[in-house]
Each structure stands twice: as C-alpha cells, then as structure tokens.
Amino acid sequence: ETGVTQSPTHLIKTRGQQVTxxxxxxxxxNTVSWYQQALGQGPQFIFQYYREEENGxxxxxPRFSGLQFPNYSSELNVNALxxxxxxxxxxxxxxxxxxxxxxxxGTRLLVx
Amino acid sequence: xxxxxxxxxxxxAEGRAANLPCNHSTISGNEYVYWYRQxxxxxxxxxxxxxxxxxxxxxxxxxxxxxxxxSTLILPHATLRDTAVYYCIVRSQYNFNKFYFGSxxxxxxxx
Numbered sequence: 001e002t003g004v005t006q007s008p009t010h011l012i013k014t015r016g017q018q019v020t021x022x023x024x025x026x027x028x029x030n031t032v033s034w035y036q037q038a039l040g041q042g043p044q045f046i047f048q049y050y051r052e053e054e055n056g057x058x059x060x061x062p063r064f065s066g067l068q069f070p071n072y073s074s075e076l077n078v079n080a081l082x083x084x085x086x087x088x089x090x091x092x093x094x095x096x097x098x099x100x101x102x103x104x105x106g107t108r109l110l111v112x
Numbered sequence: 113x114x115x116x117x118x119x120x121x122x123x124x125a126e127g128r129a130a131n132l133p134c135n136h137s138t139i140s141g142n143e144y145v146y147w148y149r150q151x152x153x154x155x156x157x158x159x160x161x162x163x164x165x166x167x168x169x170x171x172x173x174x175x176x177x178x179x180x181x182x183s184t185l186i187l188p189h190a191t192l193r194d195t196a197v198y199y200c201i202v203r204s205q206y207n208f209n210k211f212y213f214g215s216x217x218x219x220x221x222x223x
Contacts, residue, residue, distance in 0.1 A: 004155070033211075042199060042213030043156065056210060090155055100146075101211065103155035 002027055004093050004104035012110045013081050021076045021107045023091030031055070031097045032074040034066060035090040037106070043090055049074055050097050086111045116200045121218040124194075130187040132217050134200030137181045144203050145176060146211070147185045149196040149219075156199065156213075159185065190221045 005024045013019050025032050031050045035043035045058035049068035063079040072093075078085055088108050092101035117135040124130040136145065144163050148156040160167055160174045162183075167174045173186040187194055197216040204210075 035211075035213075042215055043211075045210045045212070048210075058210065088153070092155075100158055100161065102158060103148075105155045106153075108153075 004091060004102055006089075006091050006104040006107050008107060009105070010108045010110075012112065014112050015081055015083060017081050017111075018077065018079045019081060019109060021078075021089050021091075021109070023074045023076070023093075023104060025072045025074070025091075025093035026102055029093035029095050029102075030072050031094045031099075032068055032072065033092045033094070033101055034074070034076045035092065036060070036085075037088040037090060038084075039087070046076070048097065055097055081111045083111050085109065115212070116202055116214050118198075118200055118214065118217045120215065121220065123220045123222060124187075124190045126192060126221055126223050127189055130190040130194065130219055130221070132185040132187075132198050132200075132219065133182065134184070135182045136200070136202045139180050139202050140204075141180075142204060145174065145180075145183050146201040146203055147172070147174065148199045148201065148213075149194075150199065150216070151193075151196045159198075161203075190219075192221050192223065195219060195221045 007022045033048040034046040037043040047057040048055045052068045065077045068074045088106045090106045092103045094101045146161040147159040150156045162174045176183045199216040
C-alpha cells in the first residue's frame, strides 16, 4: 500500500510568483488536508478537501487555493508569493474526514 | 477547539521509558486526544489516539486521566530513533477537519 506522496520535494520561487504543489493521497482515502509549517513551529491548517469539495479552511488568505481531483489527489496553489510563505507544506490524507490523518513527507518552499 | 500545553523539551535515557505529558484542561466530551511525532524535517507520523480509555499499540501507550484534563504518552523502551518533536492534539468529533498542533515537546533520547 502506497502512502501519501508529495511533489516536488523542494522548490525555490521569487516574491510575486505563483506555485503549485501536488499531493497523492493514500490508497482508498478520499480526504486531503493541507498544512503550512514555518521553521520552528507546529503545522498550521490551511484547508481540507473531501470528495472534490472544500470541507473547511483555516486562517489563510484567498491567494491560497486548492483542488481535489476525481482520483482524490490534490493541489495547493499559492498566488502572489510573499517571503513569509517560505515553509514546509504538508499534505495529509484520511479515509474520510473524521478518521486519522496520515501525512506525506512535505514540500519545502523557499521564497526569495 | 481545546488548546494543549506541553513542556518544550524532555530528555530520556536510551532503553528507559519516556513519559510525555500533555495538559488539555478545556477539553470537551466529544474531543479526542491525538499524538503525532515529527522527526527533523519529515512529515508528522501518527502514533496513537483516544477518547476516554487508555490505549496501547505497537508504538506507545496513551494514558488519559479520569477527568480527561491531561494525558501521558508512554514510549516503553526509548531508542535514539525516537528523538523527535511530539505533538499532543485535541480534535473535535464533529469539527474534525482541523488539527491544531501547537509547539510540541522535543524529546531527546540520549545513549
């Protein structure tokens, strides 16, 4: 059974650019959640997708958006990148929203 | 959602039990206690969770006090590979789409 995978592993962008991060959920999981983890802090919830619909959002501006596809993989898009967007972006999948979340290895984004 | 309080760091000798405390004094009846750990720069790893009763699995044991205001994660025989940041999270049974991680406890297992 394949776990949660994320791509790319590392990414460097400049301020003002746009970025797309990708996540493949664990087999059989229809729910994907995204988190941002700044250096030295715990992960912060961005939003969750369940059956291709947004199912809750944390305190992040609209320039953070997402998609979930029919195969339940997901994308996180960030527009107008700011220096403070530099972080580890984590994706987690679960069987359904109320079940345990399992995390991928993360994508490390550096904004210059 | 209930907030959790954890010590910022703890030390443990290799081979001994590591007991990691967590306070969640505002927890409500429908909220679960979850534990995850994060080894440097990797994704968080699920360890265990519980509602009221103590739980045990192949990784750890979770002891929840009777009033549910605190819990302890026990790693029975800590190894160097258990060095990580351990997060205690309280999660609503109904508002389940949000995990609030907090700052966690850095466990240092020493030889």
